[in-house]
Amino acid sequence: MKHSLTFLVVSAALMQSAAADKLRVAIVPGIAVNLDAARVDALSQELADALEAELDIEAFGGLEVRRQLPPDGIPPDCVATPTCVADVAQRVGAQQLLFVVMVDTGTGGAIQVDTTWMEPASGKSASRPAIDIATLSDARARFVASAPQLLPDAPVRPKPKLGGGPVGTMKPEVPRHFTTPARVTAVVSGVGFGLGIAMGLRARSKYNDCDASPNTCTESQRDSIRTTGLIADAGLAIGIGCAIATTVLFVTSGQEARMVVAPTTEGSGGTVTWLGRF
Structure with missing residues (x-):
């Protein structure tokens, strides 16, 4: 029992250490035109989820960030004020900030998202390319595609790799014969x-x-x-x-050529095998 508790404690400590090593990025809502706070928070959270899916970082936004900001929000010139930027970073506990300005263009629900990246510790900042969202259903896909441009220096999240060996083997045709x-x-x-x-x-x-x-x-x-x-x-x-x-x-002794496909995913323990005849 003591060994099990020790193992759990060590595992939890290692997980916390790994999480602490990840870059923490907060999506900070700024100016919003023709959009209410709920819509802005939903899009901010969608952006944070997309960043985490594509990059090996810890991103957060939406209500999680808004609750830690001043009740009246941040001033319009916060991005240009180092003390305001440092205060926001301290409130949300992030190393990098993405200040977002969202504008409903009024053309069928299209939204334009302008982003400014800031790193309070170094004082660096940069404007990122605008993200045009034609419909809300396209938001996640557009955010995922824009993730490397928003945080070009962030490590990319590793993709699952197929297991060793070829993913498919072609079995030759077996003619009819006397068994x-x-x-x-x-x-x-x-x-x-x-x-x-x-x-x-x-x-x-x-x-x-x-x-x-x-x-x-x-x-x-x-x-x-x-x-x-x-x-x-x-x-x-x-x-x-x-x-x-x-x-x-x-008559039944022959076999036509067939493809045997058996992809495996490393790390997940999953195996899928498919047999087909052509």
Whole structure:
């Protein structure tokens, strides 16, 4: 039990250390034209989520940031005032800030987002290219595409890699052929037909002898003719059945060319296997 608790404590400490090493970026709402605070916060949070999805950073925005700002918000000239920028950074606990200005252009709900990047510790700042959002449903895609431009120095989040080896293998075509079961049934079929024909001829010969001399044909001879006939019928039935089985086994013995795809994702333990025939 003590070892388990120690392991959990160490794991939590390592996770906190890894999180602390990540760059913290806050999306700070500035001037908004024709947009209410709720819409601005929703877009700011969407931008933060997009940055975290594309970059290996810790980004936050929306209500999480607004609640830590002054009740009346930040002054319009905050970006140009170092003391205001430093105060915002201290309030939100971020190393870098993205001040956003959002404008509803009035053309079918289109929104333009202007962003200014600032790093209070170094005093550096830079304007970023404007982001044009035609509809709100396009916001996430536009933010994801703009993430490297907004934070060009931030590390890119690693993408999942496919497992080793080729993702697909082409299996060659297998022509129709006589398999071992097919050979066995073919032999049994031949034996059955041979037995049926031989016993049938014998039964026919005995029958002709009795038919030529009915007075001398005994009851035991007649029983022998019936028995021989039954054996002949059984042999022919076995021959026909095995012939059909041989044909089925031969027809189904071939395989067309097929692709076997088995991608694996490292780190997640997931494996997907797909088999197809063409």
